[in-house]
Amino acid sequence: MHKVRLLYLVLVFFPLFGQLISAAGVSANGQRSEPEQQQRGRSNVLEIGPEVLDQLSEQERQWYRRFQEGVLFFDGWSEISEELLAIFPEEEWPTRQVMMQRLGVKIGTEWAKDNETRKIDTDMIQQWGDLLRGAFRRGTEETLTALHRIEAEVDSILLANDRFSITAREP
Secondary structure (H helix, E strand, O other): OHHHHHHHHHHHHHHHHHHHHHHOOEOOOOOEOHHHHHHHOOOOOOOOOHHHHHOOOHHHHHHHHHHHHEEOOEEOHHHHHHHHHOOOOHHHHHHHHHHHHHHHHHHHHHHOOOOOOOOOOHHHHHHHHHHHHHHHHHOHHHHHHHHHHHHHHHHHHHOHHHOOOHHHOOO
């Protein structure tokens, strides 16, 4: 019964989402159109070198993409980064973009690993998401503090047990 309801919701609302998204200047993969990015003065926050993803298996790359792009009803890091970036003064965007990209790569590549080996799980991501949403509502300084706190926690997790993770390195 639940599957039927879910299928009905997807069939009814998915076309509406597509219309709303395209009207907002967002492509099917969740990225803003090039003119929209240029108009806002920002480039794609999540462009990274292929060497980072080459370290992941094909399945891990798929999970990493889900983390970055999101799935139905859940925002990906790309959209979250764009929203967070918007609250900072324009002159801070390049610095904040690098910070959010670095954090997204660290979290995403670790979360994409097999459940038995990864050090970052979905519960952690949900907690950090709650922290960011609350900080975002309170403003720029609180958001920056939350981002620094999350990055420190992520670095601590990735560097635990004297096992260095490539994703903990600065880009």
